[in-house]
Amino acid sequence: MSGPLAKLPGWGIAKGMLFTLYRFFSPKVTVQYPEVVQEISPKHRGRLILLYDEAGNLKCETCFQCAMSCPIEIIDMGGVDTKNRYHVHWGPAEQYAERREESPLRRSGRPVPDRSFQAWRSIDLGPLDRILVEEDYDPRRMLRILERTQQAYDHLPVAALQHISHATGAWYSEIYGIATSYPHLRFEPGRVAEIGICRCPTCVMLGAGRVRQALEEALATEVGGVSPDGAVRLTGVECGGESQNEPLVALDGQTQPGMTADRARELATSLRAGTARPGAA
Amino acid sequence: MELRRSPKGTPSILLSRVGLYDPDGPLAEAHRAGAWTTWRRTAPTVSPQQILRAVTESGLRGRGGAGYPTGDKWRACADQPADVRYVVANGFEADPGAQGDRTLMERDPHAIVEGLALAAFAVGASRGYICVRAGNDVAFRRLGAAVRAAEDAGYLGSDVLGTGFDIHVEVLAIPGGMVVGEETVLLRAIENKRAQPDQRPPYPSRRGLWDRPTVVNNVETLALVPWIVANGAAMFRDIGDNLNPGTTLVQITGAVKRPGIAEVRLGTAIGPLVEQVAGGVRAGSRLKAVLVGGPGGGFLPPDRLNTLLDPLALAEVGAIWGSGAMVVADERTCLVEMATLMERYLSDESCGKTIPCRIGIRRLYEIGSRATSGLSRPTDPQLLLDLAADVRDGALCGLEYCAPNPLLTGMRYFAQEFEDHFVGGSCPAGVCTPLRVVAGAAQ
Numbered sequence: 001m002s003g004p005l006a007k008l009p010g011w012g013i014a015k016g017m018l019f020t021l022y023r024f025f026s027p028k029v030t031v032q033y034p035e036v037v038q039e040i041s042p043k044h045r046g047r048l049i050l051l052y053d054e055a056g057n058l059k060c061e062t063c064f065q066c067a068m069s070c071p072i073e074i075i076d077m078g079g080v081d082t083k084n085r086y087h088v089h090w091g092p093a094e095q096y097a098e099r100r101e102e103s104p105l106r107r108s109g110r111p112v113p114d115r116s117f118q119a120w121r122s123i124d125l126g127p128l129d130r131i132l133v134e135e136d137y138d139p140r141r142m143l144r145i146l147e148r149t150q151q152a153y154d155h156l157p158v159a160a161l162q163h164i165s166h167a168t169g170a171w172y173s174e175i176y177g178i179a180t181s182y183p184h185l186r187f188e189p190g191r192v193a194e195i196g197i198c199r200c201p202t203c204v205m206l207g208a209g210r211v212r213q214a215l216e217e218a219l220a221t222e223v224g225g226v227s228p229d230g231a232v233r234l235t236g237v238e239c240g241g242e243s244q245n246e247p248l249v250a251l252d253g254q255t256q257p258g259m260t261a262d263r264a265r266e267l268a269t270s271l272r273a274g275t276a277r278p279g280a281a
Numbered sequence: 282m283e284l285r286r287s288p289k290g291t292p293s294i295l296l297s298r299v300g301l302y303d304p305d306g307p308l309a310e311a312h313r314a315g316a317w318t319t320w321r322r323t324a325p326t327v328s329p330q331q332i333l334r335a336v337t338e339s340g341l342r343g344r345g346g347a348g349y350p351t352g353d354k355w356r357a358c359a360d361q362p363a364d365v366r367y368v369v370a371n372g373f374e375a376d377p378g379a380q381g382d383r384t385l386m387e388r389d390p391h392a393i394v395e396g397l398a399l400a401a402f403a404v405g406a407s408r409g410y411i412c413v414r415a416g417n418d419v420a421f422r423r424l425g426a427a428v429r430a431a432e433d434a435g436y437l438g439s440d441v442l443g444t445g446f447d448i449h450v451e452v453l454a455i456p457g458g459m460v461v462g463e464e465t466v467l468l469r470a471i472e473n474k475r476a477q478p479d480q481r482p483p484y485p486s487r488r489g490l491w492d493r494p495t496v497v498n499n500v501e502t503l504a505l506v507p508w509i510v511a512n513g514a515a516m517f518r519d520i521g522d523n524l525n526p527g528t529t530l531v532q533i534t535g536a537v538k539r540p541g542i543a544e545v546r547l548g549t550a551i552g553p554l555v556e557q558v559a560g561g562v563r564a565g566s567r568l569k570a571v572l573v574g575g576p577g578g579g580f581l582p583p584d585r586l587n588t589l590l591d592p593l594a595l596a597e598v599g600a601i602w603g604s605g606a607m608v609v610a611d612e613r614t615c616l617v618e619m620a621t622l623m624e625r626y627l628s629d630e631s632c633g634k635t636i637p638c639r640i641g642i643r644r645l646y647e648i649g650s651r652a653t654s655g656l657s658r659p660t661d662p663q664l665l666l667d668l669a670a671d672v673r674d675g676a677l678c679g680l681e682y683c684a685p686n687p688l689l690t691g692m693r694y695f696a697q698e699f700e701d702h703f704v705g706g707s708c709p710a711g712v713c714t715p716l717r718v719v720a721g722a723a724q
Contacts, residue, residue: 139473142474143456181457200626201572201608202378204626205608205614205619209618223629239377242282244540
């Protein structure tokens with residue numbers, strides 16, 4: 001209604017009153033709270049409230065688990081109320097970048113592993129730039145770019161992935177997805193010993209399951225992972241059904257004959273202790 | 282893996298030229314063995330439609346495990362209007378315990394390249410890719426040499442044999458885990474994308490590599506094509522099962538006298554194959570089960586070994602054709618443990634795109650491992666069946682669809698053994714260590 005009508009004096013007031021009249025006759029949305037309880041989504045978490053037991057004692061043990069799991073680190077444990085009980089502070093997330101530094105966990109004095117900070121350690125981008133030029137900054141050759149980056153840096157540094165993303169225009173998440181979906185690309189730095197175990201039906205029949213379990217226990221990781229001390233990687237290899245009497249276990253690509261669960265555990269333990277002699281099985 | 286003699290009366294198609302020429306040698310030697318004769322004779326004189334018709338009439342089905350009619354696949358690709366079409370030869374060989382495709386690629390690379398040329402000619406594709414698993418260096422080298430030799434001889438390249446067709450073939454080494462053997466995942470891997478399957482339809486024959494119509498065939502399928510074109514569809518149809526004719530490579534390992542690979546007719550029973558190809562079960566052992574189709578296959582008990590080697594017949598009893606690998610388990614094997622470890626392997630290799638696959642197979646493994654460590658809950662058998670059905674319903678690719686097979690066929694045919702684990706907390710085979718071993722069972 002922007003025609004001549006809009007120029008009439010008082011038209012704006014009339015329009016406003018019309019809206020009021022419309023709202024006057026439409027159904028009310030107010031919920032009579034204590035009598036009527038609105039349905040809440042099962043995923044709704046609402047405000048964090050500390051629980052008290054029947055005796056009125058606070059159940060919170062200030063374990064910091066809520067503070068630790070909060071993705072933006074705005075939960076803070078601290079302060080006491082009038083009855084000398086802990087309570088939880090939690091504030092808006094505007095300044096969470098600062099709060100990350102003064103997070104309650106860090107203030108508690110315990111050493112806090114901070115993967116996000118370590119992973120972004122800067123690298124010398126020279127070799128990477130050369131690779132990118134040679135591969136024409138082409139995202140369609142991403143696999144080759146990543147393989148060559150891994151060759152140049154001995155692993156895939158997160159900083160390199162981000163630089164590739166900037167330079168090629170491919171999404172970081174897409175590059176990260178490619179890097180994690182191919183088992184030969186890896187993020188852990190350094191050369192490590194590699195124990196391979198075959199998981200084919202033939203080897204499983206010959207006891208590969210028990211050997212694998214022994215290896216995983218001794219290395220404290222699963223197939224595809226690296227032991228926590230970074231000494232040994234556990235991977236899958238393939239026998240192609242050739243195994244006859246024992247499952248195929250390979251150390252750095254060399255078949256280790258006569259491998260039982262106990263000997264596998266011994267091999268893994270000695271590799272972690274740095275006393276292994278490859279090939280002397 | 283050694284090649285074994287085929288059962289009596291099996292025509293030799295796939296392995297007919299193996300050993301007749303040196304795969305590393307010159308092309309002339311391969312010529313003498315019969316390589317490329319079909320291509321040289323047919324390409325200048327026969328139309329693509331005639332080749333397409335021959336393959337359709339022959340009833341050839343894909344050897345990758347699903348058994349889809351190859352002619353229909355080619356037809357769908359050829360009928361799709363496009364500026365460029367692709368043919369992809371899948372030699373990835375996903376099954377960690379099989380090497381039938383690898384044997385073929387290493388021993389007779391020219392048959393695969395020739396089959397690929399015929400396929401590209403029939404569907405009008407100008408580019409072909411042969412995908413070999415990274416690390417399979419011998420096959421990669423020999424296929425590459427075969428392609429280069431064919432290019433030099435004018436069988437591949439621009440304006441092949443004066444027909445006006447361009448067929449450019451490239452051999453690719455594809456890295457990755459088991460799931461890359463699946464066709465849509467393989468295409469994503471060629472495109473240098475994340476190795477995850479795509480929703481089908483649209484099938485790759487309509488929208489495949491770089492959204493162009495693409496034929497994805499197993500290398501074994503392609504290796505059969507020159508023979509079909511040379512000898513005619515009718516002759517191929519006469520071999521083996523009428524609905525699913527031809528020969529295929531099977532690999533029999535495990536507790537048998539002579540593990541190995543052999544060419545067999547489709548539609549023969551599995552039990553006699555174990556006897557004829559692999560010489561039967563090792564002395565001192567008794568056959569307990571045969572795992573047909575690789576890690577996602579099914580366990581068949583001795584009384585089901587009359588099942589025919591055929592995708593439909595195998596699906597009926599809960600197994601799959603898969604990689605054509607059969608593992609013979611003797612009575613010292615605990616099938617609960619073996620099925621559980623198959624689930625573990627598949628959960629390792631799951632790409633994680635669908636949640637029933639990423640979490641469901643892991644849970645199937647956990648249910649199995651509770652059974653093998655004597656910690657089963659009363660609800661576990663039912664939970665397993667429910668979960669298996671859900672995993673199957675959510676399947677995007679073959680890995681997920683077949684994943685519950687080992688546990689399901691185990692529960693179906695070896696109910697007593699599973700019952701012993703789930704309820705009795707004992708292992709009749711004496712394998713699962715924390716369990717009570719049934720007296721006298723394990724020797």
